[in-house]
Amino acid sequence: MNAPRTRVQRRPVHGVLLLDKPLGFSSNDALQKAKWLLRAEKGGHTGTLDPLATGVLPLCFGAATKFSQLHLDADKTYETTVRLGVTTTTADAEGEIVQQRPVACSLGQVVEVLDRFMGPIAQLPPMHSALKKDGKALYEYARAGVTVERQPRHVVIHELELLDAQLQGDAPHLRLRVQCSKGTYIRTLGEDIGDALGCGGHLVALRRVATGPFEAAQCITLAELEALPEDQRLARVLLCEALLPQHTRVTLSEQDAGRFLSGMRRRGAWPDADAAAVFGDQPHALLGTAHVKAGELIPSRLLSPIEIQQILETQP
Structure with missing residues (x-):
């Protein structure tokens, strides 16, 4: 006979938890886990991170949710690895391989192509995204094998830094650091860079290292939060005004x-x-x-x- 489940006694929590989202968790999964650990009554996140992605995910609780929209508009910074020569259905490692091509570009060509993606650019939202059309998420159409018409979105790439380039071997790739405006699809950016290099590409790693004024070094993982005594967990929640630095x-x-x-x-x-x-x-x-x-x-x-x-x- 199963023992009865202990009911969590919720409490009012007001403020911002800077979470380092783990790999494989959806943003909502991470929110619900943190909410349970804090026993918080009300919470929300400031923009989603794909399950493939890790990194900075500010979680707002209580009164802080009133200001979360302000943070949705903040610039973001990512570090990502683009596997060259392989295109997938989802533009990341979770999709099925669509095409494989040889990688024949030089480092000079890589630098020239990256320069093309600096500044204002237009992106076609990927079918595997949460963007909605007629009240339905695009990924729902994609799972049903349906491709729908999408309008390009205008975003800004403020910085695009080449951290590492491996153009030879079994797994040629680029490691990039991207500072961009809200609404930028890094998967689409990686795929477009691969196409511009003539070999295609897809994301195999993605980490958000900053969003607005918040950086990864300020964040706590779910495992670290869970390891804290319960009375110390609330000490990791910043005051609501942390969302209003400007x-x-x-x-x-x-x-x-x-x-x-x-x-x-x-x-x-x-x-x-x-x-x-x-x-x-x-x-x-x-x-x-x-x-x-x-x-x-x-x-x-x-x-x-x-x-x-x-x-x-x-x-x-």
Whole structure:
């Protein structure tokens, strides 16, 4: 007879966990595991990483989910390995081999081709992606053997660095470091580079090493999180304002803070700002985000008084 399962007692957790996502986990799998380890009531991630990919995956809990959209727009940095000479159905190692061609390019040709992909480029979203058409993910069409029309997406490759090139032997490959805008498909980039070299290619490794201000060195793995005593796990959760590093900081008096939290605009000698992180003075706490125009502080996303109280109660 099976023993009854112990029910996890959830609790309010507010903030950002910088997770180093393991290989083979979907972003949602990693989120659910971290959520269980923290016993968090509410959580979400800031953009998906393929199961093939590892690396920086910021997870937002509680009030931090209100600002997760801001981070979806952040630039990303990846390190990837492109296997040359072999094309697959999915542009990565999980797909079936479609074509094999000899690799006859020189290092000079590789450098010239990489230069072509710098700056603004157009990418055709891969069929094996979560992008939706008519309410259905493209990978669902692909699994059914159906190819649908897709519109090119315009992205920007800020940096494309060649870390290593092996053009001979049984497994010729390129190791690249890519800094790019949101929405860039690294699988498509690797496949397009292979095609431009005349031999084709697909991704065999992908690691996100930075997203916005967050880097891999700041992250914790699921195994490391699980190994911590439960009371130390919460210490790895950053405050919500970690998602707002570029926001202008505005601090309000107790009276103005209460009115701001009710959605009222405040007037003050603040310079114009497209994005402001607004704090209360006593006690010091994040109230929400706003923008400033002509000396007027205009609320955008607000924390609730209950969320603020819960954050204050859990802070050292």
